[in-house]
Amino acid sequence: MVHPIHRTHLPFEYLTAEEHYSICIRKSLLAIQEADRLNITNSKHRAWFFDIFANYYFSFYIHTSMCLYALENLADEEQKRQFLPLAQSFRLIATYAQTELGHGTDIRRLETEAVFDRTTDSFILNTPTVTSTKFWPGSLGRTVNYVLLMAQLYTPNRDHPCGLQMFLVQIRDLKTHEPLPG
């Protein structure tokens, strides 16, 4: 049986970009509500359900198909405690930022840098060149509030490259959805 929401709009070809975005978000939110109502708890089954319910226009596809798995498998226990409940309940919605203007598949050449700063006990992330500008992250323009960012990690003196690492970076305010500075 077709859910009534699928009868509330014209075929996508007849919608403006704004209408298209709005209906996809509505269907995606409803898909999450329905999965909860039907008690679908397995991550893989939930991801399938979301896609099918939203006719493969699930707005948080990269979040459920990549970012949730990355958090589940790559985060340490403290990070999981802090971020997984937010991510599973879609208060934290992430996309994946690997590709750069100058670098796609050949990820060893990615130029985005993460340098550990001893004074602040944090990582300084930087895209130092035009070719290192992040490019292609799905849902970045309006939908997500975090990115999983691929960057080359360096020690504080930059004398020791530590290879590609993944950073969970907040880019929008969780309440207002306004972009954060920086």
Ligand SMILES: Cc1cc2nc3c(=O)[nH]c(=O)nc-3n(C[C@H](O)[C@H](O)[C@H](O)COP(=O)(O)OP(=O)(O)OC[C@H]3O[C@@H](n4cnc5c(N)ncnc54)[C@H](O)[C@@H]3O)c2cc1C
């Ligand atoms: C619809 C869509 C959505 C996307 N969403 C995202 C996203 O959310 N986040 C994100 O980060 N990226 C995203 N991408 C980017 C995508 O995942 C690839 O990283 C990117 O398209 C590949 O870069 P490129 O096109 O410059 O190809 P290139 O990297 O230039 O590759 C071109 C060809 O060279 C080959 N090649 C490249 N390097 C090597 C090598 N070292 N050895 C052998 N062969 C090599 C490749 O296999 C390919 O055949 C998206 C792309 C598309 C099309």
